[in-house]
Amino acid sequence: MAIFFTSPLFFLIILCFSISVVHLSASPTLVLNLVHSYHIYSRKPPHVSHIKEASVERLEYLKAKTTGDIIAHLSPNVPIIPQAFLVNISIGSPPITQLLHMDTASDLLWIQCLPCINCYAQSLPIFDPSRSYTHRNETCRTSQYSMPSLKFNANTRSCEYSMRYVDDTGSKGILAKEMLLFNTIYDESSSAALHDVVFGCGHDNYGEPLVGTGILGLGYGEISLVHRFGKKFSYCFGSLDDPSYPHNVLVLGDDGANILGDTTPLEIHNGFYYVTIEAISVDGIILPIDPRVFNRNHQTGLGGTIIDTGNSLTSLVEEAYKPLKNRIEDIFEGRFTAADVSQDDMIKMECYNGNFERDLVESGFPIVTFHFSEGAELSLDVKSLFMKLSPNVFCLAVTPGNLNSIGATAQQSYNIGYDLEAMEVSFERIDCGVLFDY
Ligand SMILES: *[C@@H]1O[C@H](CO)[C@@H](O)[C@H](O)[C@H]1NC(C)=O
Numbered sequence: 001m002a003i004f005f006t007s008p009l010f011f012l013i014i015l016c017f018s019i020s021v022v023h024l025s026a027s028p029t030l031v032l033n034l035v036h037s038y039h040i041y042s043r044k045p046p047h048v049s050h051i052k053e054a055s056v057e058r059l060e061y062l063k064a065k066t067t068g069d070i071i072a073h074l075s076p077n078v079p080i081i082p083q084a085f086l087v088n089i090s091i092g093s094p095p096i097t098q099l100l101h102m103d104t105a106s107d108l109l110w111i112q113c114l115p116c117i118n119c120y121a122q123s124l125p126i127f128d129p130s131r132s133y134t135h136r137n138e139t140c141r142t143s144q145y146s147m148p149s150l151k152f153n154a155n156t157r158s159c160e161y162s163m164r165y166v167d168d169t170g171s172k173g174i175l176a177k178e179m180l181l182f183n184t185i186y187d188e189s190s191s192a193a194l195h196d197v198v199f200g201c202g203h204d205n206y207g208e209p210l211v212g213t214g215i216l217g218l219g220y221g222e223i224s225l226v227h228r229f230g231k232k233f234s235y236c237f238g239s240l241d242d243p244s245y246p247h248n249v250l251v252l253g254d255d256g257a258n259i260l261g262d263t264t265p266l267e268i269h270n271g272f273y274y275v276t277i278e279a280i281s282v283d284g285i286i287l288p289i290d291p292r293v294f295n296r297n298h299q300t301g302l303g304g305t306i307i308d309t310g311n312s313l314t315s316l317v318e319e320a321y322k323p324l325k326n327r328i329e330d331i332f333e334g335r336f337t338a339a340d341v342s343q344d345d346m347i348k349m350e351c352y353n354g355n356f357e358r359d360l361v362e363s364g365f366p367i368v369t370f371h372f373s374e375g376a377e378l379s380l381d382v383k384s385l386f387m388k389l390s391p392n393v394f395c396l397a398v399t400p401g402n403l404n405s406i407g408a409t410a411q412q413s414y415n416i417g418y419d420l421e422a423m424e425v426s427f428e429r430i431d432c433g434v435l436f437d438y
């Protein structure tokens, strides 16, 4: 990693805001601690119907995007899922702290910006671009970005982005460039600055509030930050139900990204990361599922399997979901009655009357494994397969859907590495703490 300082004056100014700032070269490495959303929850976690709605929105969005119907849709409600990972970065000069929801299924980094036509309440001060001397308007390069939709406004000479959401919520604002300041743990007490990062300055953010102050899109679209980091990144989620676990980490950069374990080929469509599931097993026994149900239909764009950190739930098409659910209920042997928590029929999250810790974690439950092409596997233990809803209700963290998507709950206890040059993703079951010998 080359270290240089742009100008002595600039360095001095930056020095006022942090102990030491490393200005990042063309292909830097950043090691970032992920913040669990519970740390910033001021109110009590949302009710289950919210989680469910969020997933409905997410699936609608994914479906719309994969079929090409409505390009600029992003699920707005997803971040209100209480269990999410956030990246703590600062933006602008002087730097203003942001907590961004990490999302592998969208491309744009956007934050709420002053002046607000509409902003939801956030606990941190809202970024004011007029007070930052590194702020620049970005030009519209419409054809290069599939998402968000962009429009050049000749009057203001700015590029307006718009992300319209399925349920009449969304974010609109100006496409801009800024300096981002990362609290890297690569080197204690240092911050790393990345210049001219394209992002959305959202002046009109309406609908359900986010956890945090915006979204960090890590999809493959051209606007995504991953292209500034040598097209390699990795993350390790220790535990979604332990907000105090200290080793959740996101690594950006081709030097430092942890590409460990078995790999499976990645395919990119519409900026999404697709993998190929070949089989699902429970306790080592392959479920009777026709592997063709996992294929992506190249005509309709439907099907296939996406990796999505922006949703805590995993979804499977009906033909794969049913055999899994049936097998799980066979193992339950009628010990848990169905808990009725659903209010609509769009998505059916299966919930049961039982105590998550006593009946599942302590009693144990067979491992469910997703088998990917070329041998990589993702094994879901009891905490990655179920989620606790209330003291006496737990739910299956896998739902039926229009496409297969692997959500954040299923990705726990894994290091997941993306090598976008080799077009591979790797899965390694690991205690994230062992990655910390930086
Ligand atoms: C984010 O980083 C800033 C330092 O830049 C720190 O003061 C703040 O406590 C961090 N927030 C969280 C939630 O970790």
Ligand SMILES: *[C@@H]1O[C@H](CO)[C@@H](O)[C@H](O)[C@H]1NC(C)=O
Pocket: 137, 156, 157, 158, 174
């Ligand atoms: C950037 O865009 C904003 C909003 O449209 C506009 O008010 C401002 O004048 C633009 N700045 C420059 C330097 O063009």
